[in-house]
Amino acid sequence: MELDEVETIAVLGAGNMGHGIAEVAALAGYDVNLRDIKEEFVQNGYEQIEWSLGKLAEKEQISEDEADAALDRVTPLVDLGEAVSNVDVIIEAVPEKMEIKKDVYADVEANAPDHAIFATNTSSLSITELSEVTDRPEQFCGMHFFNPPVRMQLVEVIAGDHSSDETLDLIEDLAEAMGKTPVRVRKDSPGFIVNRILVPLMNEAAWMVYEDEATIAEVDSTAKFDIGLPMGLFELTDQVGLDVGQHVLEYMHDVLGEAYRPCPLSQEKLENEHLGKKTGKGFYDYEDGGADVPT
Numbered sequence: 001m002e003l004d005e006v007e008t009i010a011v012l013g014a015g016n017m018g019h020g021i022a023e024v025a026a027l028a029g030y031d032v033n034l035r036d037i038k039e040e041f042v043q044n045g046y047e048q049i050e051w052s053l054g055k056l057a058e059k060e061q062i063s064e065d066e067a068d069a070a071l072d073r074v075t076p077l078v079d080l081g082e083a084v085s086n087v088d089v090i091i092e093a094v095p096e097k098m099e100i101k102k103d104v105y106a107d108v109e110a111n112a113p114d115h116a117i118f119a120t121n122t123s124s125l126s127i128t129e130l131s132e133v134t135d136r137p138e139q140f141c142g143m144h145f146f147n148p149p150v151r152m153q154l155v156e157v158i159a160g161d162h163s164s165d166e167t168l169d170l171i172e173d174l175a176e177a178m179g180k181t182p183v184r185v186r187k188d189s190p191g192f193i194v195n196r197i198l199v200p201l202m203n204e205a206a207w208m209v210y211e212d213e214a215t216i217a218e219v220d221s222t223a224k225f226d227i228g229l230p231m232g233l234f235e236l237t238d239q240v241g242l243d244v245g246q247h248v249l250e251y252m253h254d255v256l257g258e259a260y261r262p263c264p265l266s267q268e269k270l271e272n273e274h275l276g277k278k279t280g281k282g283f284y285d286y287e288d289g290g291a292d293v294p295t
């Protein structure tokens, strides 16, 4: 398939990444089926897209008409068969658990047209292993966006062992058509390039605070003002989601070993569903509209 044959895209999962990817695709002129397992999840994702498009229009990065047209291109759905049966590309952004993703791919394979390309937004899991659940592993690759997708430029396009060059070229072209800069990752290893480096950095920051070697405020101000990161490492963990970071680390720990052991600092927050910005609380408190700085 060539890029100009791509008209409709399904995005599976309407969470932080899913709704952001759907927004980026709709802004690029694609019709998008946004699907999640519950009406409330998909509705929440749709409302987040509406909010984000409103912000972009308010800041005159797009016009009001462009915002309305992009929202019109998004169809929120719960039925998986309906979401994937008539699409050209399926971008999957369901929770970062191998078993959940494998179950989804078995259902998607049964419902998707033969020509459709499968692209997973997994943050760390094996592309090869996921592709082998389907009957089309050569039409399968990674397409890893960064949070928040509408603001972040990079997309990692990851080759699984079976991904064909045609599939990788098409997904790179699609990323460019969405206004992004694709980087090809030729080796399917845990965390690919960015998360292999970034997630252990966030974990190391947590160990420093856990071992009482620094405070959250000290680590974050150092990261921003001395290391030059756009956000502090705890702010970034809140942005990405503590649950997402934890899933990535657990997988890297299982596959790569002890150096990637998750810090227990996040455990209590995870148990209390303080997952970061998306739940209003993480390492920082966002509930009154701004971040309270912890010590």
Ligand code: 3HC
Residues within 6 Å of the ligand: 051, 052, 053, 055, 056, 122, 123, 145, 146, 147, 148, 149, 150, 151, 152, 195, 198, 230, 231, 236, 239, 240, 244, 245
């Ligand atoms: N849509 C529209 N507007 C948005 C938005 C969205 N999705 N998200 C935030 N905004 C708005 C805010 O509401 C705020 O609006 P306001 O000015 O009216 O209050 C405004 O954007 C903030 O934007 P600014 O440009 O003023 O702020 P920054 O200069 O701080 O930029 C940032 C924000 C681009 C997020 C920047 O802080 C950044 O680059 N942070 C690092 C993010 C990063 O590294 N992400 C990757 C994480 S790793 C990952 O995702 C991989 C995964 O697999 C784990």
